[in-house]
Amino acid sequence: MTKELKFSDETLALANKIIARYPEGKQKSALLPLLHLAQAEFDGWLSPAAMDYVASLLKILPVEVYEVASFYSMYNLKPVGKCTLEVCRTVPCWLNGSEDLVAYLEKKLGVKDGETTKDGMFTIKTVECLGSCGTAPMLQCGAEFHENLTNEKVDALLTKLKTEGTRKTYCLGDK
Amino acid sequence: MGRQLLLEHINVAGIQSYEVYKQKGGYAALEKALKTMAPDAVMEEVKKSGLRGRGGAGFPTGLKWSFLDRKSTKPRYLVCNADESEPGTFKDRYLMEKIPHALIEGMILSSFALGANTAYIYIRGEYFYVHKILEKAIDEAYAAGWLGKNIMGSGYSLDLYMHIGAGAYICGEETALLESLEGKRGNPRIKPPFPAIAGLYGAPTVVNNVETIAAVVPIINLGGDEYAKIGVGKSTGTKLISASGHINKPGVYEIELGVSVEEFIYSDQYCGGIKNGKRLKACVPGGSSVPILPVDLITKTAKGETRLMTYESLSDGGFATGSMLGSGGFIVYDETACIVRSLWNFSRFYHHESCGQCSPCREGTGWLEKVLHRIEEGHGKMSDIDLLWDIQRKIEGNTICPLGDAAAWPVASAIRHFRHEFEYHVKYPEKVKDPKHGHYEPIMPPKKEEAVIV
Structure with missing residues (x-):
C-alpha cells in the first residue's frame, strides 16, 4: 500500500500563493510550478500518486497532469539519484x-x-x-x-x- | 567600447538591489512616464526608437504593440519571454541575474504603455536561481510602490508575477509559451489569430523578449529619436551579444549595432580573437537556428563589403552567402571543429525539442539526426548528402511554427558551404571515427572563389 502523499503545510501555503497569481477559473496555469514543488517534496521525481495529488489541488483531471509532466524534460517520471x-x-x-x-x-x-x-x-x-x-x-x-x-x-x-x-x-x- | 545602455552599471556593487539600482538612475524612466506621459506617448517613443525584437525575429516592437486589440473588453496582458534557450544565447540570463530591476522597470513601463494590468515573466525552468533573484526584485518593487494599486498616485495599477517553465525549447515560441503559461503542453498555436488579438486566456496579449523590454527603459530616458541615432539604418540602438565557442573572451557584450564583425571577433574589447592561436573556420552569428558562415563570408560579404553586426549586413546575400543576427548568440569555430559533428549535435537538439505536432518536423528532425550520425560515424554514403538536402527542404515552410525552419537552415547552410567536409567523411570513414579528427587534420572550407554556391 502506498502512503497518501501530501504537501507540508509550508509547501501547501506556497502552492496556494502561486495558484492565486492566475485569474479566477484559470488555476490550471499553476500546473508547471506545482509540479516543481511536488518533485522537490516527493523524492525528486513525479510518481503517478504525486501527479494525482497535484491534479486534485488544481481540480483538473489526472490525465491533464500526465500529458504535461511527460512533455517537459525537467520532470523525472522515474526515481533518480540524490x-x-x-x-x-x-x-x-x-x-x-x-x-x-x-x-x-x-x-x-x-x-x-x-x-x-x-x-x-x-x-x-x-x-x-x-x-x-x-x-x-x-x-x-x-x-x-x-x-x-x-x-x-x-x-x-x-x-x-x-x-x-x-x-x-x-x-x-x-x- | 560603444555606448552601454543596458549594461552601463553592470559592475556596480549591489546593482542587483533596488536601492543601488535606484541610486544609479533606475526607475527614473518609469517616473517620467507615469508623471508626464500618456500610455500612447510611451508607445510612440518606442515606435520612433526603431527598436526591433531582441529574441531573434527582429520584428519592430512598436508595430507589434500597435496590433494589440484595443476594442476588446477582455483584460490585456504583457508576457515577458524569458525562456531563453536558443543554443549559444545567454544574454537574458546575464541581464536578469545582474540587473533584475532593469527588466522589472521595463515590464512596468511596457505594461503602462499597453494598458495591461497583469503581467507575467515566463522564465525557463533551468534558470531557477534567476527566478529567485527576480522574485526578490519584484517584492522590492512592490515595497517601493512601483507595483500594485494606483502606482505612485498615477491611477495606474499593475500586478507582476513570475512563472516558471520546465525545460522545453519550444516554449520560446510565443504561442507555445502562452499554452505553457496556461498549464498545457508547449504546442504552438495556428496563427492567425495572433496573440495581439487572442493570446493568454484568449485575451489581447503582447509577448516580448527580456532584452526588448529592458530596452524600453533607455528609450524613455533618452527619447525614441535619440535612441534611433545609435546604430546603422534600420538596426538602431544597442544589442547584447552572447559570445561563445573558440574565442579568448567568451561572455555577454553590449554593442552599438554597426560594429564590424571583424572588430567584434578580434578586438580585446570583445571576443579577443581565436583561442590557442588557431585559425577561424566558421561562425554561427545569431544562435543555432541561423545559417553557419564559412571564414570567407564572416568578416566580408560576398560582394566584398565589410560585414557589420546589424540585422541587414549579417543577412546580406540572403541564405546563399549570408546569415542572420537572430538572438545574437555568436558561436565561433576554430579549425579543429568538425562541421558534421556540430550539425549532428544541432539536429539532435531540434529532434529532442520538436513538440511533435507537425509531421515534417517531428519525423524530419529525427531523420536529419540519424543520417548525420551515420555520416559522422563513418558509415555514410555520398547520396546521404543529397538526402539531407532533400529532408531539410521538405521541413522548411511546412510547419506550424518556425522550429522546423530553425532545424532546416543549419543543415542547408552547412551543406552549402561545407559540402567537401561531408564528402571527406564519406571518403575517409576510418579517419572520422575519432571524434577529435579535426585536431589532427583540420579541414578548412575551400576559398570563396573555389566554393560552389547552390
Whole structure:
C-alpha cells in the first residue's frame, strides 16, 4: 500500500500563493510550478500518486497532469539519484569539451548517461543548452550551475556533494 | 567600447538591489512616464526608437504593440519571454541575474504603455536561481510602490508575477509559451489569430523578449529619436551579444549595432580573437537556428563589403552567402571543429525539442539526426548528402511554427558551404571515427572563389 502523499503545510501555503497569481477559473496555469514543488517534496521525481495529488489541488483531471509532466524534460517520471548531474551537451559546450566531461563523469562514477550509481547518490543526465555557453563546459545540479569545469573542479564538486549527502532539487520556496 | 545602455552599471556593487539600482538612475524612466506621459506617448517613443525584437525575429516592437486589440473588453496582458534557450544565447540570463530591476522597470513601463494590468515573466525552468533573484526584485518593487494599486498616485495599477517553465525549447515560441503559461503542453498555436488579438486566456496579449523590454527603459530616458541615432539604418540602438565557442573572451557584450564583425571577433574589447592561436573556420552569428558562415563570408560579404553586426549586413546575400543576427548568440569555430559533428549535435537538439505536432518536423528532425550520425560515424554514403538536402527542404515552410525552419537552415547552410567536409567523411570513414579528427587534420572550407554556391 502506498502512503497518501501530501504537501507540508509550508509547501501547501506556497502552492496556494502561486495558484492565486492566475485569474479566477484559470488555476490550471499553476500546473508547471506545482509540479516543481511536488518533485522537490516527493523524492525528486513525479510518481503517478504525486501527479494525482497535484491534479486534485488544481481540480483538473489526472490525465491533464500526465500529458504535461511527460512533455517537459525537467520532470523525472522515474526515481533518480540524490544529485542529478545535468551535463549540457549542445554545440557551445561541445566546442569546449563537454564530451570529455561526460566521459570523465561516466568513468569516475562507473555509470553511463541516464543511469544512477548503486548508492543512489548520482544520476548522470545529458541535457540540451542551459544558457551557459560563455562558461562552458558546465553542469547543473539542483538549482546550481557549475561552470568552466575541469576534471579537478568535478572531483571537488563530487566530493562536496557526497559529503553533504542531501538531495539537490529545484525548489521554489526559501528552503 | 560603444555606448552601454543596458549594461552601463553592470559592475556596480549591489546593482542587483533596488536601492543601488535606484541610486544609479533606475526607475527614473518609469517616473517620467507615469508623471508626464500618456500610455500612447510611451508607445510612440518606442515606435520612433526603431527598436526591433531582441529574441531573434527582429520584428519592430512598436508595430507589434500597435496590433494589440484595443476594442476588446477582455483584460490585456504583457508576457515577458524569458525562456531563453536558443543554443549559444545567454544574454537574458546575464541581464536578469545582474540587473533584475532593469527588466522589472521595463515590464512596468511596457505594461503602462499597453494598458495591461497583469503581467507575467515566463522564465525557463533551468534558470531557477534567476527566478529567485527576480522574485526578490519584484517584492522590492512592490515595497517601493512601483507595483500594485494606483502606482505612485498615477491611477495606474499593475500586478507582476513570475512563472516558471520546465525545460522545453519550444516554449520560446510565443504561442507555445502562452499554452505553457496556461498549464498545457508547449504546442504552438495556428496563427492567425495572433496573440495581439487572442493570446493568454484568449485575451489581447503582447509577448516580448527580456532584452526588448529592458530596452524600453533607455528609450524613455533618452527619447525614441535619440535612441534611433545609435546604430546603422534600420538596426538602431544597442544589442547584447552572447559570445561563445573558440574565442579568448567568451561572455555577454553590449554593442552599438554597426560594429564590424571583424572588430567584434578580434578586438580585446570583445571576443579577443581565436583561442590557442588557431585559425577561424566558421561562425554561427545569431544562435543555432541561423545559417553557419564559412571564414570567407564572416568578416566580408560576398560582394566584398565589410560585414557589420546589424540585422541587414549579417543577412546580406540572403541564405546563399549570408546569415542572420537572430538572438545574437555568436558561436565561433576554430579549425579543429568538425562541421558534421556540430550539425549532428544541432539536429539532435531540434529532434529532442520538436513538440511533435507537425509531421515534417517531428519525423524530419529525427531523420536529419540519424543520417548525420551515420555520416559522422563513418558509415555514410555520398547520396546521404543529397538526402539531407532533400529532408531539410521538405521541413522548411511546412510547419506550424518556425522550429522546423530553425532545424532546416543549419543543415542547408552547412551543406552549402561545407559540402567537401561531408564528402571527406564519406571518403575517409576510418579517419572520422575519432571524434577529435579535426585536431589532427583540420579541414578548412575551400576559398570563396573555389566554393560552389547552390
